[in-house]
Amino acid sequence: MLTVKPQFLFSAASASQFLKTEKPVIAVCGKSNVGKSSFINALANRKKLAKVSKEPGRTRLINYFDMGEFVLADLPGYGYARVSMEEKAKWARLLDAFFADRSNVGHVFCLVDIRHAPTADDVQMTEYLNYNILPFTVVATKSDKLSRAQISRSVTVIAATLKCGPDNIIVTSSQTGYGMDSVLAAIEKTVYPEQI
Numbered sequence: 001m002l003t004v005k006p007q008f009l010f011s012a013a014s015a016s017q018f019l020k021t022e023k024p025v026i027a028v029c030g031k032s033n034v035g036k037s038s039f040i041n042a043l044a045n046r047k048k049l050a051k052v053s054k055e056p057g058r059t060r061l062i063n064y065f066d067m068g069e070f071v072l073a074d075l076p077g078y079g080y081a082r083v084s085m086e087e088k089a090k091w092a093r094l095l096d097a098f099f100a101d102r103s104n105v106g107h108v109f110c111l112v113d114i115r116h117a118p119t120a121d122d123v124q125m126t127e128y129l130n131y132n133i134l135p136f137t138v139v140a141t142k143s144d145k146l147s148r149a150q151i152s153r154s155v156t157v158i159a160a161t162l163k164c165g166p167d168n169i170i171v172t173s174s175q176t177g178y179g180m181d182s183v184l185a186a187i188e189k190t191v192y193p194e195q196i
């Protein structure tokens, strides 16, 4: 599958600003700094489509990217310690509104850092998606930082912690492009469901 002329569309700060589109929307979620923006850039094959930050946790917006045949929604990251309760509540309201309307989202990629066991926030996120019957795939990021043996041990821990099958986890590296073919194959299943 090709991503044709990927481009940033706009940011939404509240439900009234959510994108209305006929295209399938695929959401990217995960804690701050897990590699969401880098993942989007790797998928788009562009270096600076989404802003990669050294400072984690600033954005509280949903950033939309048109990828040609589908749209990516970069969701605000969670789990950043230096955020007030009020900010956290705002984040939860925004995400609740986003996931409540199925036309907002066809599939979710849940990013987790392959070097660490998923956090309580990651568990809560995937439990939320399961509870709301939202289809998702776990994407383990930054695999370039681990050896093959470490990767396979990590996948076992991630699967057990998030209570998903190892088949539902895609190991990736935005730096080397590893696993991006599998990600595109998963996207294809959402974009062309009739072909399954």
Ligand SMILES: Nc1nc2c(ncn2[C@@H]2O[C@H](COP(=O)(O)OP(=O)(O)O)[C@@H](O)[C@H]2O)c(=O)[nH]1
Binding pocket: 030, 031, 032, 033, 034, 035, 036, 037, 038, 039, 051, 052, 053, 054, 056, 057, 077, 141, 142, 143, 144, 145, 172, 173, 174, 175, 176
């Ligand atoms: N080695 C490596 N570093 C990565 C990878 N993906 C992201 N990073 C780094 O992780 C940091 C956070 O990335 P970013 O995409 O901004 O994360 P976000 O906050 O989830 O959007 C940056 O310093 C990236 O360069 C990867 O696949 N491999």
Ligand SMILES: [Mg+2]
Binding pocket: 036, 037, 038, 051, 052, 053
């Ligand atoms: Mg980001």
